[in-house]
Amino acid sequence: MKVLLSGNEAIAYGAYAAGVKIASGYPGTPSTEILETLAKYDEIDSSWAPNEKVALEVGIGASLGGARTIVTMKHVGLNVAADPLFTLAYTGVNGGLVIVNADDPSMHSSQNEQDNRHYAKSAKVPMLEPSDSQEAAWLVDEGLKISERFDIPVILRTTTRINHSKSLVDVDIERAESSREYEKDVQKYVMIPAHARQRRSNLEQRLEALAEFSEEFPGNRVEWGSRSIGFIADGVSYQYVKEVFPEASVLKITMVHPLPKRMISDFVEQIEKVIVVEELDPFIEDQLKAWGLPVVGKRLIQGIGELNPETIRAGVMGDADASASLAAADDIPGRPPMMCAGCPHRGVFYILKKMKLMVAGDIGCYTLGVTPPLEAMDTCFCMGASIGNAMGFQKATGRKDVVAVIGDSTFMHSGITPLIDVVYNKGIATVIILDNRTTAMTGRQDHPGTGKTLKGDAGVEVDIEKLVRALGVASVQVVDPYDLKASRAAITEEIAKDEPSVIIFRRACVLAEKVTGEPLMVIDECDSCKACMQLGCPALSWEADRARIEPSQCIGCDVCGQVCKAGAIVKHEQADQGAGI
């Protein structure tokens, strides 16, 4: 039977069918739904790790233990997991190990659009790229087999269009059984220099064998058409090329590292003009040119952002006008994402803006604190960066009014070590942890701070307050961010101190808890000061000369009520009483 599955659902199904026993990862768009789907299979132990490095290390242990294993993350997650990855190529695996890495060209939900195909080359591991969901499912199985046969981890690289597009997948495959025995082998698994040197040259032999395999691998194939123009394409670019140039010859690359050199040379020889179509960097093109093959690529095809049929057509036809008109902006008002009505992050950013502090930011829903009207954030680099950034900035400038703002899941991911640095090296920055009891940005996953696991079991919650005290932070407060007065008092007090301090703003995400509350309303006392409009709440709008609250949106958090000096934002019953007087 064939059913429509997203790339992510297909990868989960592929992992199930291939007999995967252990799955670990950390949420990150567009990869998140792979583990969420896998969690439904009882046969698979799947879990969220606190970060991607830990996820891969768990995966390595599972593989050595003999289980077929999958580890999932978004592209920047592989930066975090790069340390174990590079050495894992030396040691190799026991049970098959596939690392799913989801790139995000065009940065739909990311801070950069790095091209992670480079990781395959620099870490010296094979990489597979699916072009649709059926292939994604198949490549999990193939990847695990390649991993076991060549004793090496395999990266399955997807892009947003593959992860989040749906296409038909055959779901009649029976789950395979596979497990291996662990054999202690210190030469292979203990990478002291003496052992690592042996594994280093052994790795070259494995790569040579893989290059040979790439020539025979059915995923790499030529679809012959016209010989006057031919394309070499990987991933979703293959689909676009087939769509736009149905008559052309196409060499579809599914194993992008190592590339099938003979197959490609043979193809190039038989075609008059060969164009490499690939998203982001000239990864394939550069290699082909290094081999001396006469191909073109980035001269015609854009290197920034996602491709689509139009950009490819315009590039190949050399139609600069067409590409320019595609980029032309229109004057329709944009619809940027915003914090939800009642979001517990809102009040904190309102205060940070009022206090004009230097705010080192981090990644999560709260990064929306940079957008108007809140505009209360100075930096955002990568997960966990806020605390180190605040520390360095504070040391360089001598300023005391510096805070780091970090979410609870981000703090668990990579906020603890930089906080240790603040304590150890006598920083005085104030660290604000926005504890909304979930990983909201990526769709509300649990994390060690909530204690609940991916499988839904309740467990031990990491007590953030006790944790930061144990690290040596003496000044710690827990505050309700719906209470603006208390929030402002806490920030004022902590930034004045010459020691590290932590404020935990604790209040559950309105989406996670499905919070609904009695909506507020604006009464005649409104003096049109527009103070409430500085909150950027989607429930509040400005109509003619006064604010209006949309009752279907408002959850009654009363942050706007506290901002309103005229006392014009009240509960419905208060309004009724007022009308009676």
Place this chain on the structure above:
Amino acid sequence: MSNEVRNVLIVGVGGQGIILAADVLSNVLVSAEYDVKMAEIHGMSQRGGSVNTMVRFGNKVYSPVVEKGQADYMLAFEKLEALRWSDYLKPGATIIMNDETLSPLPVLLGKAEYPGDIEEQIIAKGINLITVNATAMAEESGSPRAANIVLLGCLASLMPLGKDVWHAAIERRVPPRTVEINKSAFEIGFAYISERATADEALI
């Protein structure tokens, strides 16, 4: 079956039930034995962003994304979003637009104006525009939240597939408690366009 690939866009604002509508539509197309691809971008969408889902079907579909100027139908859950994505339609294609306005942040803040002439702008592009008060019609079916299925019913009446495949897909995809409400929402949308079409013919 001809080789032609048909394209449908479903657009709106995060939280309006767009993904579910696209899901039901694609399921219907799969049971009608088409090759189907569906592309969606989500991520920031839950935070009130613009959402756009593309469904393509035919004998063999390659690209999951629709090119500008190639869509045959659009279901728009919100008016500004209908305008934003209208360049994706073929001349003469049809937009079924929910008569609903949701102000984006720049408008809420008074920094931009919500266009007052969306209908005119769309019609000027040579697009066939059908405006539907889907929310009110959904209330008739028992829940304003079924507006997405009302719109789907409107689309269904323009497509050459039997009603039973739509009912079956609704049964499979919506939460069990809401099957009856959604089926009746579908019927209301379907009847609205069919009756309108007969009225139009009567005029000619």
